[in-house]
Amino acid sequence: MTDQLAHSDLPREILGDAYEKLALFHKKLEEEGEPRGIIGPRDVDIIWERHILNSAALVPFLLEEMDDVRSVKPIIGDIGSGGGFPGIIVAACLPDVPLYLVEPMERRVEWLHEVVDELDLKNVTLVRARAQEVVPGKVAEHIKSLLPKHFKGFDIVTCRAVAPMTKLTGMVFPLIAPSGKLVTLKGRSVETELEKAAKEMKKYGAVSPVVYEAPVGGDLESTRVLVVEKK
Numbered sequence: 100m101t102d103q104l105a106h107s108d109l110p111r112e113i114l115g116d117a118y119e120k121l122a123l124f125h126k127k128l129e130e131e132g133e134p135r136g137i138i139g140p141r142d143v144d145i146i147w148e149r150h151i152l153n154s155a156a157l158v159p160f161l162l163e164e165m166d167d168v169r170s171v172k173p174i175i176g177d178i179g180s181g182g183g184f185p186g187i188i189v190a191a192c193l194p195d196v197p198l199y200l201v202e203p204m205e206r207r208v209e210w211l212h213e214v215v216d217e218l219d220l221k222n223v224t225l226v227r228a229r230a231q232e233v234v235p236g237k238v239a240e241h242i243k244s245l246l247p248k249h250f251k252g253f254d255i256v257t258c259r260a261v262a263p264m265t266k267l268t269g270m271v272f273p274l275i276a277p278s279g280k281l282v283t284l285k286g287r288s289v290e291t292e293l294e295k296a297a298k299e300m301k302k303y304g305a306v307s308p309v310v311y312e313a314p315v316g317g318d319l320e321s322t323r324v325l326v327v328e329k330k
C-alpha cells in the first residue's frame with residue numbers, strides 16, 4: 100500500500116532537517132509497523148499524516164514552551180510513547196534537546212531501541228517503566244541510572260493517546276518539575292475532558308490550561324494541542 104503523501108513535497112517542507120531520519124522511520128513503519136502491532140491495518144497508507152506529521156505539529160509549541168520554563172537546559176519526557184509518537188518525531192526535530200521516552204511494554208520498547216539505533220538519535224533515552232515508576236523521589240531502582248542525577252522531574256511532558264485528562268493528570272503531573280508544563284496532543288473532546296478533570300487538576304497543581312488549534316500542514320486537517328502548567 101502506498102502512503103497518500105508518498106508523492107507530496109509536504110513532509111519534506113514541514114520536517115526540514117529532520118526529514119531524512121523520519122523518512123527512514125516512515126519506511127520501517129510501512130514495512131514492519133502493522134505486522135509488529137505498532138500501527139493499525141487502516142493506518143498503513145496514512146503514516147505520514149496520522150503519525151509523523153500529526154506528532155510534528157507539537158514541535159512549534161514545544162519550542163515556545165521551552166523558552167518559558169525556567170530550566171537552562173530543559174529535558175522532555177514523552178510518556179506512553181508506544182511506537183514512538185510523538186517522542187521519536189520530537190527527538191528528530193529537536194536534536195539538541197534530551198528526550199526520555201517512557202514506555203512499559205517490552206515489545207514496544209524493543210521496537211523503540213531499533214528505531215533509535217537505525218535513525219541514530221543521540222538525544223533519546225529509553226526508559227522501560229510505567230509513569231508511576233518515574234516520580235521524582237520515588238524512582239524505581241531499575242531505571243535510576245537512566246535518569247539525570249538529582250532528577251527533579253521533566254521540564255516538559257509530552258504525550259498522545261495515553262488517557263483522558265481525568266486519568267492522565269494523576270499519571271503525568273507528579274513527573275513534571277515545578278513550573279514545568281504538559282504539552283500534549285489531544286482530540287476534539289479536549290474541552291469536555293478538561294471539565295471532567297477539574298478536581299484532579301486542582302489536586303495535582305495543574306493550572307492555566309490552554310487549547311490550541313495546531314496546523315498539521317498544507318490542507319491536512321489540523322489537530323489540537325493542550326498546554327497545562329504545573330504550579
Ligand SMILES: C[S@@+](CC[C@H](N)C(=O)[O-])C[C@H]1O[C@@H](n2cnc3c(N)ncnc32)[C@H](O)[C@@H]1O
Nearest residue numbers: 178179180181184202203204229230259260261
Ligand atoms: C494508545 S497507546 C499510544 C501510543 C503512542 N503515544 C501513540 O500515540 O501512538 C498508549 C501507550 O501508553 C502506554 N501506557 C499505558 N499505561 C502506561 C503507564 N502507566 N505509564 C506509561 N505508559 C503507559 C501503553 O503501553 C501504550 O504504549
